[in-house]
Amino acid sequence: MALQNTQFNAIMREYDRKQLHSQHQLEKRTEEIYGKIPRIEEINQRMVSASASKARALLKGESNDIRDLREEISELSLEKRTLLSIHGYPENYLDPQYECPLCKDSGYINGEKCSCFKKAAIALLYDQSNIQEILEKENFQTFSFDYYSDKIKDEVTGKTPLEHAQMAVRKSMEFIDHFQDLDGNLFIYGDTGVGKTFLSHCIAYDLIHKGYSVLYFSAYELFQLLADQTFSRDDENASYTMDSVCEADLLIIDDLGTELTNTFVKTQLFSILNERLIKKRSTIISTNYDIETFSNVYTTRIFSRIMQRFTLLNLIGQDIRVQKTLGGSNK
Ligand SMILES: [Zn+2]
Secondary structure (H helix, E strand, O other), X not given: OOOOHHHHHHHHHHHHHHHHHHHHHHHHHHHHHHHHOHHHHHHHHHHXXXXXXXXXXXXXXXXXXXXXXXXXXXXXXXXHHHHHHHOOOOOOOOOOOOXXXXXXXXXXXXXXXXXXXXXXXXXXXXXXXXXXXHHHHOOOOOOOHHHOOOOOOOOOOOOOHHHHHHHHHHHHHHHHHOHHHHOOXXXXXXXXXXXXXXXXXHHHHHHHXXXXXXXXXXXXXXXXXXXXXXXOOOHHHHHHHHHHHHHOOEEEEEEEOOOOOOHHHHHHHHHHHHHHHHOOOEEEEEEOOOHHHHHHHOOHHHHHHHHHHOEEEEOOOOOHHHHHHHOOOOO
16 A cells, blocks of 8 residues: 555654663663673673674684583573563563564554554554544444334335345444455445445444455545545645555445536546455445446446445435434434
């Protein structure tokens, strides 16, 4: 996932901070141990000079010396660990303790980004996606079927709003459970206020907590951002945004149809959907349009991708925001 320079620097500064912290903690532990087990200070000093001699011997190619020094170092190390153990400390008490032992909090392993770097990048994006606070309120623990009537029946489907909601939640759960293996996509449609955004938040919450990267945009925001960057020739940021949008494990485009739907938007939308389908990354789209209007507004290419590759979820019922304002559910 490409990052802006400022974001990259922020992550690297955090690694510097972690390394300094672990160095500082190690110094404190060392001081403590030197006070209690003075022999360990001698051992450490001897190890330092033996390591220096070993380096010199390596340079000169003196293999007998190298062998002797290597043996001495391993004996000293064993003695140190034994002493620590006898005094009730963990054997590795005087080893540096890293948050990520894989890269020793450097972010890199042999020039390649460590998995913890990717996590940090996701966390940064998550922070910036601005939905953390909302997700604490809108997730499956707080989802309520009370707002979906079990009395009125939809003329077309013959099902009640409650049945629609139950089906949508069941499909969403399946989507989450098989996120890894099925690279599925969801198309959530229905009138304003029937809980489409809420449902997509529930899914985002669960997947973020399973460690997946989730990017959330309202369609308006997303295409405005892409247009601003493209037309101001801010190529670096435009390609960063596009990369993130195509790379995130889950992309949510909320309220499709609220953007200014022009040729630029249609082209961008198609390339995002197409790229993500090729990369087997999941997308959730929500829209107020019904299927027919949707097919009229967007291109055939977009419409057919969605019909073929997305699971359709239809929420119906009365505007939940209105129901809440009027007080309580309206079953
Ligand atoms: Zn790491």
